[in-house]
Amino acid sequence: MLLPESASSYSAQIDQLFWTILWITGFFFFLVQGALLVFVLKYHHKKNRKAQYIHGNTLVEVVWTVIPALILLGLTFASQKLWVEIRYPKAAPATPVQVQILAEQFAWNIRYPGPDGQFGTADDISTINQLHLPLGQPVMVNINSKDVIHSFFVPEFRVKQDAVPGLATHIWLEPTKQGHYEIRCAELCGLGHYRMKGFVTTEPPADFQKWLTETKTNE
Amino acid sequence: MSKIFSTDHKVIGIQFLISSLLLMVVGGLLAMLMRWQLGWPGTSLPWMEKIAPAGMPGGVMVPEYYNMLFTMHGSIMIFFGIIPLLVGAFGNYLIPLKVGAPDMAFPRLNMLSFWMFPVAAAIVLTGFFVEGGAAAAGWTAYPPLSGLKETLGAGQTLWAAGVVVLGFSSIFGAVNYVATIINLRAPGMHFHRLPISVWALFTTAVLTLLATPVLASALILLLLDRTLGTSFFLPAGMIVDGNALAHAGGQPLLWQHLFWFYSHPAVYIMILPAMGFVSDILPTFARKPIFGYHAIAYSAVAIGAVGFLVWAHHMFQSGMNPMLGTSFMISTMLVAVPTGIKVFSWLGTLWRGSIRLTTPMLHALGFISMFIIGGLTGIFLAATPVDMFMHDTYFVVGHLHYVLFGGSLFGAFAGITFWYPKMFGRRLNERLGKIHFWLTLFFFNIVMFPMFVLGLGGMPRRIYDYTQYAGLVHFTGLNRIMSIGAFCLMASQLIFAVNFFLSMFKGEKAGENPWQATTLEWTTSSPPPHGNFTAPVTVHCGPYEYSVPGESKDWHLQTEKGSNAHP
Secondary structure (H helix, E strand, C coil), X not given: CCCCCCCECCHHHHHHHHXXXXXXXXXXXXXXXXXXXXXXXXXXCCCCCCCCCCCCCHHHHHHHHHHHHHHHHHHHHHHHHHHHHHHCCCCCCCCCEEEEEEEECCEEEEEECCCCCCCCCXXXXXXXXXXXXXXXXXXXXXXXXXXXXXXEEEHHHCEEEEEEECECEEEEECECCCEEEEEEECCCCCCCHHHCEEEEEEECHHHHHHHHHHHHHHC | CCCCCCCCHHHHHHHHHHHHHHHHHHHHHHHHHHHHHHHCCCCCCCCHHHHCCCCCHHHCCCHHHHHHHHHXXXXXXXXXXXXXXXXXHHHHHHHHHHHCCCCCCCHHHHHHHHHHHHHHHHHHHHHHHCCCCEXXXXXXXXXXXXXXXXXXXXXXXXXXHHXXXXXXXXXXXHHHHHHHHHXXXXXXXXXXXXXXXXXXXXXHHHHHHHHHHHHHHHHHHHHHHHHCCCCCCXXXXXXXXXXXXXXXXXXXXXXXXXXXXXXXXXXXXXXXXXXXXXXHHHHHHHCCCCCCHHHHHHHHHHHHHXXXXXXXXXXXXXXXXXXXXXXXXXXXXXXXHHHHXXXXXXXXXXXXXXXXXCHHHHHHHHHHHHHHHHHHHXXXXXXXXXXXXXXXXXXXXXXXXXXXXXXXXXXXXHHHHHHHHHHHCECCCHHHHHHHHHHHHHHHHHHHHHXXXXXXXXXXXXXXXXXXXXXXXHHHHHHHHHHHHHHHHHHHHHHHHHHHHXXXXXXXXXXXXXXXXXXXXXXXXXXXXXXXXXXXXXXXXXXXXXXXXXXXXXXCCCCCCCCCCCC
C-alpha cells in the first residue's frame, strides 16, 4: 500500500527486503518506545521511592550488543545477495537489448542501436523523454550525462542510477508489467530539476519492435 | 568591550549559543518559505515580493529561489546551527567546568574560533544579496552543478568561501577541546571519571580535527574550479546551454568522496554531543548511576572510529563501483551496534530509577524516542538494494530530520534547559518549558513523519513543484498538512524564546546546584566566576553517583570523599 506498483524483475525482491527490515525495525521501535513509556510510568518519582544503586550488568550488556549485531549481519548478507543479483545478473544475455540514456539539463536523450546493434551508426533510433522497453527481456541501460549530474529514477522499477558526466555507467533492468510510468530526476541538476520528467512505456517485444520501426521512419 | 571580545570560555560558549540560535531562526524561516511552496505550489505571497523581488516576483516563488532556500536551509542548520550550538556552545561552556579547569588551554585561539563563525555566516548569507542569488546546489554542493560559473553565480562562490572559514573555526575549537581535556583535568579526574558528555565532546573534537581539513581542501579545489578555471571536479566533454566547455580531466565523484569523508563524520559530530548531554541528564533525573558507563563511553569512541569508514554509503547509486558499495554497507550496518548499546543503556538507566519529569528530562526522553526513529530508518538506507529505491527521496529527508531535529535539536533543548541555570544564574520557567516541549514534539512529528510516506511513494527530494509528476499529485493534501504543522512548529519556538530571554531577568535564582547533580560544574556558583572555581578542585569518584546506599542525600558530588561511592 505504501509502495508504488512493482513492475520489474527485482522490484518484488527489493520490496520483500524492505518489509523484512520494516518488521525488524518495527519490533525494536515498539520495544524501545514501550520500555520508555513503561519505565517512566512505573518508576515515576514518589515520596518513598529510592532509585536503585546499579552501575550495569555485563550479561545484559553482552546480550544487547550481540543480538543486534547478528540481526544486522543477517540483513547485510540478504542485502548483498540481492545487490549482486541486481548489479551483476547471472542471466544477462551475451548480446542484450541495449539503450543509451544521455541526460542533460533538463531532458532525457534516449537512443537505441537499431538493427546493427551498434551505437553511433546511421540506423540508430533517437527520442527525447520517451523510453520504450520490451517486457520480459533484460535490458542494459547505459547512462551518461552531457552537463551536470542527474539521476535516472523509475519508482515502479525500484531503480535509480546517477548520470554523471565523464563516467559511463550501466544498470540492468527487466520490466515485468505492461504499462506507462514516469522517469523522475532524482539528483538536483539546476532550476529545471523539478520538471525533468520522462515517460516509460513497457510493451510486448513485438509491439516494442513495431514502435522502433515507426519511430525511425518518423525521424 | 571586554565582555564582547572575551577569552573566557563561558562568555564564548554563550556567544556561540545565542548566535547559533539566531541563525537557526533564519534557517527555520527559509524552511517556512519552502513549506509554503510545497503546501500551496505557485500560490502568491504578495508581501514577499518586497523582501525577495527576484526570488518571488509578484509573490510567486521561482524554481531558482526554491533551490536557494533548501541549499541555505541545510547549510545554515548544519554548519551554522547545530554544529556551533552543540560543539561551539556546549563544548566551550562545559569542558573546562566539567574537567575542573579554570579555562581552555588556548583562550585566545578560542576567541578567534568564535569570531570566525559570524564572519563565515556573513559571507555565506551575503549570497542572497548578490546578482544571481545565493548558493543553490544543495548543502552537498555536487559539482559540476556547483563548480561551473555557467550554472550558478557568485552566491555559490561565497558559500564555498564561507564554509572554508567556518571549517577553520571548527578546527581551532577542536584543538582547544582536545588539549584541554588531555592536559587540564583536575587532580583525580581520570578519564574513567569524566562525564559522558566530555567523552562525547572529546570524540567529536578528534573527528573534527581529522575530517574538517579534508572538507576545507575539497572546498578550496571547488573554489579554484569556479574562479580560476581548473578542472579538479570537472570532466572533459561537458556541454552546457549548447556550449562545449574547455574543462578536462576532472572527476565529479572525487568531490563526493571528499565531501562525505567529512560530512558523514559530521553527522556524528552533530549527534554525539547530544547523546552525551542525554547521558548526563538521564542519571540526574532518574537519581541513578548511568547503566554501563564504560559501554556508553567506548561506544561513542567506536561510533567515531567506524564513522570514518561509512562515507560512501551516500554514493551507492552514484556510479561508484557497485562492489565498493558492499564494504560501505557492512561498515554502516556495524555502526548501528554501538548506537544500539547506547539506547539500551539509557533504558537501563531509567529502569528502577526515581524519575522526575523536568523540562530537560522531557527533552532527553524526547531525544531517545525520536532519535530511535532516525536510527532505525537508517538501516533501510544502509541496505544497498532498498537504498536504490529510497536514495534521494523524501525518505532520506525524513531520516535526516529525525536524526538532526529529533536527535540533535531535542538533545540541544535538553542541554540548554539543563545548563541554563548554571549559565545565567536563574531558572527557566518549567511550565513554559513543558508547553514548548509538548508542542515541539507534536508538530515535529506532523511535519516529519509524513516524509517517510512521501519517500516510499517515490517523491524525490529538492523538488520545487512535485505536482509536475502525475504520480505525485495525490500527495497535495499530505503536503498541506505538513506545511501547517511546520508553521505551528516554528511558532512554538516563540515560547522557548520568550522563556529564554525573560528568565534571564525574572527567573527564580538558581543557586549552585539546582538539580542536585553530581558533576564539577555544580560545585561552583551560578554563573561561575572568572576562573570557574574559587578553591582547588580534587575529584574523588565517578560522575554519576546518585542514590548511594547509606548516604543521607541522594547525590554524591565528584569532589566529595566517601567510602561508599563507586571509584
